Amino acid sequence: MRDARVGGSPFARLSPEQCARVHEAAVGILERTGARLMEPRAVEILRHAGARTDGDHVWIPRELVDRALATAPRSITLHDRTGAPAMELAGRTFWAGPGSDCLHVLDHRTGVRRTPTLDDLREGIALVDALPELDFIMSLFIPGEVDGRLADRWQMEAMLNGTTKPVVMVSYEPSGMEDAIAMAEVVAGGPEAFGARPFVATYINVTRALLQGRSELQKLLWLAERGYPFLWIPVTSGGTTGPVTVGGTLALNQAGVLIGIVLSQLVREGAPIVVPGFGGDGLDLRTMVDPYAAPDARGPAGALAHWYGLPMFSLAGGSDGKVVDEQSAAEAALTLLVDAASGGQLTHDCGYLESGLTGSLAQMAICDEIVSWIRAATRPIDVSDEALALADVDALGIEGSFLETDHTLDRYMERWYPALFDRGSFESWQGHGATTLAQRAGERVDALLAAHEPMPLQPDVAAAVHEIVERAAEAAGL
Secondary structure, eight states, X not given: OOOOBOOSSOOOSSOHXXXXXXXXXXXXXXXXXXXXXXXXXXXXXXXXXXXXXXXXXXXXXXXXXXXXXXXXXXXXXXXXXXXXXXXXXXXXXXXXEEOSOBSEEEOTXXXXXXXXXXXXXXXXXXXXXHOTTOOOBOOOBOOTXXXXXXXXXXXXXXXXXXXXXXXEEEOSSHHHHHHHHHHHHHHHTSHHHHHHSOOEEEEEEXXXXXXXXXXXXXXXXHHHHHTOOEEEEEOOOBTTTBOSSHHHHHHHHHHHHHHXXXXXXXXXXXXXXXXXXXXXXXXXXXXXXXXSSOSTTSSHHHHHHHHHTOOEEEXXXXXXXXXXXXXXXXXXXXXXXXXXXXXXXXXXXETEEGGGTEEOHHHHHHHHHHHHHHHHHHSXXXXXXXXXXXXXXXXXXXXXXXXXXXXXXXXXXGSOXXXXXXXXXXXXXXXXXXXXXXXXXXXXXXHHHHHOOOOOOOHHHHXXXXXXXXXXXXXXXX
């Protein structure tokens, strides 16, 4: 497992006192305003535990929140497809990966923005498998040539076949989630083996904090019962579905987060739930576009998750730019740096353009380079006797050269060297074609795809996974 710790002094957008104030505001919202839960079983579970209910309207008391926070796990380990531990979601760590379900792909070979295909999906998964600094996979694109009702099954099959890295999975309906988990159980060798070494976490996106849909709640209950890890991510938009201020939006959204924590722990104490490391966002009220790289809300939700001590799912690496250019590189770098400095743990959306509508493999390669730079910039510093090399300093004296020493030869690769950023002379850059970063990124994508062969599933396992897709298609009348 990679050492993903972030060194140096922690960056926290909220103080502990501010976190406590936001928490108190969220608890107060649950006690005074309450929420509407569209799944009757969720309402009944809360009523039986002591919550006040009126139809689908639920008011959750502080005692239930306190009890749930006491049992929710402080650390979750995701494994890779082979069963080896791959990512621990805890403390000030930083794991990076792509996002899911882009409606468009920006083709780095033609420059055309178009509808993605299954081949685009498979290429993207293979690229993430090859990129050394990206730690997990998401579904990247919605392939245009398959029925939309089954796109999540096709995406899951492609991810299981195309990478050994951990998977963060999105499904559209509970049936799609159950099929995707069934595929993962087949790959793991059965439900017990998958539960012991989970390599898939399910992303549950809740569109309003206090109005929670039946599908999302059914997924939560199903996963919590089995002890499978999931991400409970309510979204509140400042100025539309929440107060326009960052603090007001954050508090309202946190009320929705607490609902998920309470429900999961009532179903199963210790159920592995991951909370948002992003929140407090709002639409750009001049354009009505949801910006992925806005600075206003960058960091406070992560500080709140650290204050609780809970595993978190963060957002960085995306851009509101439309092409791979200066804006997209700058926004990816700035957001990833803040997320890493604050210990964002599971950070998704590398490779996103156009506020999450378009994905780019070239942008993904640039994000990999940025993550590499950030890891070098935030890595704990070695100040051991060997690293200080005082014996060499004493031996070489005031004007000695360290270039030929064994210490330099043994350890020079500990310094950071770029794969894409150009650090040569002007003449060298010209001699290599005077390329832009975007051009070099596209070339690297093609080189990696040509050279890298993901580890395939065993044929019988791959066939069993595909059979689940076929059964879903038959049930849908396709």
